[in-house]
Amino acid sequence: MKSKLILGVLLVLVAFYNTLAYSAATKVSGEIYAFYANDLTQNGHGKGYNKFDLSRVYITLKSTLSKEVSVRVTADVANMGGDARDIYLKYAYLDWNIEKVIPYSTIRFGLQQTGWIDYMNKVWGRRYVAKTLMDEYKALSSADYGVSYIVKFPKGYGHGSIQLLQGPGYKGSEENRYKDISAFVFFRPLMQVPDLAASMVGGYYYKGFSDKPDITSENKKDRVAALGSLAYGGILRICGEYFMSWDRTDPKDTEDLKKDGISLYGDIRFPMAKSTFLKKMALVGRYDLYDKDKDKEENEKEYVIAGVEWQIVEGFNLMPNFQREKMKNEDAQDAFVVNALFAF
Template sequence: MKSALLFAVLLMGSSSSASAQKKVSVSGEYHGNLGMDLSDNGNDGAEMAFNTTRMYVTVNASLNKMFSMRTTLDFENFTGDATGLKTPLLGYIKYAYFTVKPLEDMEIRFGQQPSPWIGVMDKIMGYRYVYKTGLDYYKLGDSADTGLSVVGSVFDSMIQYQVGVFNGVGYKTQTEGQEPLNLMTAARLSVYPLAGQKGSHFSRLGLHLYGKTEAEDDSGTTNRTMLYGGALSFNHKYVDLLVEFMMRSSNVDGDDGGMLVAPYLKLKYGKFSIFWTYSMLKEENSEDTWSRIIAGATFDYSKNFAVSLNYQTVFSEKNTKDLNYSGLFLNTLFKF
């Protein structure tokens, strides 16, 4: 933990001279909440607590118009057993990649970088400090991975894309060597048909398609899984809408795949808004169908500060009471 903090301080300090040349920039983002546990499941946990759920420190450096680099330090609660502590707040390197930009609307990324789907969906809704999107929440994918990808747009951003090859283990697990064909390949295609009509109410109406496939060898048998689907999005002065739909398939014995459905709705007026989201995961080889509902209100003081009061509940179709959860939260967002 101390080394991670020292790393962040050194990065910020070392940027002072370079930033004068406009080559290095430092930014940060804080997510936290005050939560009240409303669950009736017999747990003896604290009824109310303050939580730091996320802290990002990002350094961007550019050598010239073609070459640049990004490093993001991500603090979050560690849930493994390696430390011997109960969910300590630790730092991870989430993003560490360099970019080559051969064309104005295309760049090539190499290293630990944003995966094609989750970050784009987070940006559309703008509620990452309150909740994760359905695919991220149910761990059907990772928001970052190590690999090589091409990111770009054509026709004045009417079509946007990212396609790449990755290790497929996220950013907290060390990868093991594997056959090249078993690496994860992932691609996203976003289409905004009216993007060129800036005065149109539907200029931010988008259709997004996504797919990924990965495999691993198991005693001479190749186990392959696929995730594919898409989303419909709409951003407007008074309303934001996003609907995700994903299917997961696998040839592993006993794994019949699953389905994810997740709509999000936000109504806005000035700096105030109300929102609602529902996400459902059905695994074909499980008796449970998990559902999550979140609803609340927000006050966006600026792009750098916001607060949200909301209710969250997670439950299963078979009423697995020891895992059901509900709570009331006051979430905060601060950026610099």
């Protein structure tokens, strides 16, 4: 059944491409996330267990219909474990540039990115290695149906958006009459200082409701998040993301389930090096701390990544790294992983 579904979606993408290719400027692109993992501890599959696999494949079609209107369609092929693969329509939206009416503004309609996770992936820059904080711990879906107003600030100072979203995400279906609303802003306050121009701050608010049927307005799904990023001269970058969530998703719930998490990450590059090899290298580190229930003890989970990334050529990145996952008062799960990005 799944093989037929995959074939069907691919045929739709091909038909979409062939149709638009005759009427508009259409580009095909994609990303493949491949990895090799070797367990270093007895937890999980056991010490010495190793495998090659794909974690994600994205195929994207973008078409410019006019100076003001463009369309994007992205298929997402996910690793479901073992030999199984599942395919989803990840994005299918239209962008309408309305700068002639409202300066610096765009309206987006359809199945689209939830703005915070999408931009956090750009800040982290290594989605092929790991998801970002709120995506990893399922605080938000990375895509949803809805409409967005997007504004880009003049002179590259940042951007922001207000989104009206369905709520269950791109893999779910609507079960009630409620819709979710979110807003975020990213701002680069040091644009006039060349070595610090890439530094930024950001904030996010999400007011949502349970995805279940027969709920009331008390059955909430609220989130807040913040970002701080300091970048210096293309050499050093240090970033921190924090989120907190309040859930009362079941009609029988009388109290909020409170969660929070923090992700600290950064990289060191060597643009001044004479060696081309060193110029394309980055030392990368990341530390996450996630608490799945703030009202209970011993719920914290730690996640560590430490590695070296190389850009072999444009579109081919390789990152050997050490990863550790550890629940409080439990033994750690350690692994040596080689992640690869193939982009075309």
